[in-house]
Amino acid sequence: MAAIGATQSTTGLPITFVNLSTKHLKAFKALATEKNFTKAASQCHLTQPALSVLIQNLEEQVGAKLFERNTRNVMLTPEGCCLTRSPINCWTTLSTR
Numbered sequence: 001m002a003a004i005g006a007t008q009s010t011t012g013l014p015i016t017f018v019n020l021s022t023k024h025l026k027a028f029k030a031l032a033t034e035k036n037f038t039k040a041a042s043q044c045h046l047t048q049p050a051l052s053v054l055i056q057n058l059e060e061q062v063g064a065k066l067f068e069r070n071t072r073n074v075m076l077t078p079e080g081c082c083l084t085r086s087p088i089n090c091w092t093t094l095s096t097r
Contacts, residue, residue, distance in 0.1 A: 020061065027054040031067065032084055035074045
């Protein structure tokens with residue numbers, strides 16, 4: 001588990017991240033990068049429904065919607081953009097060790 005501190009969202013509200021697993025961080029990074037559930041799931045060696053559950057669980061843990069999604073597009077919300085600054089850097093650090 002990676003313990004992550006708190007950060008400010010673009011709305012000025014704090015987003016707190018505690019005990020996020022590296023699996024959550026990897027799923028978030030893949031979806032933020034690919035902007036496509038199927039491609040991100042493949043990159044994480046997961047099924048698309050499993051990735052969706054991980055992302056929903058992550059959003060529940062942080063208390064914010066991280067992605068805007070519809071049938072054609074996946075885009076980061078302002079809170080999702082805020083999250084990219086810390087955990088993706090954290091994941092990069094963890095994955096190189």
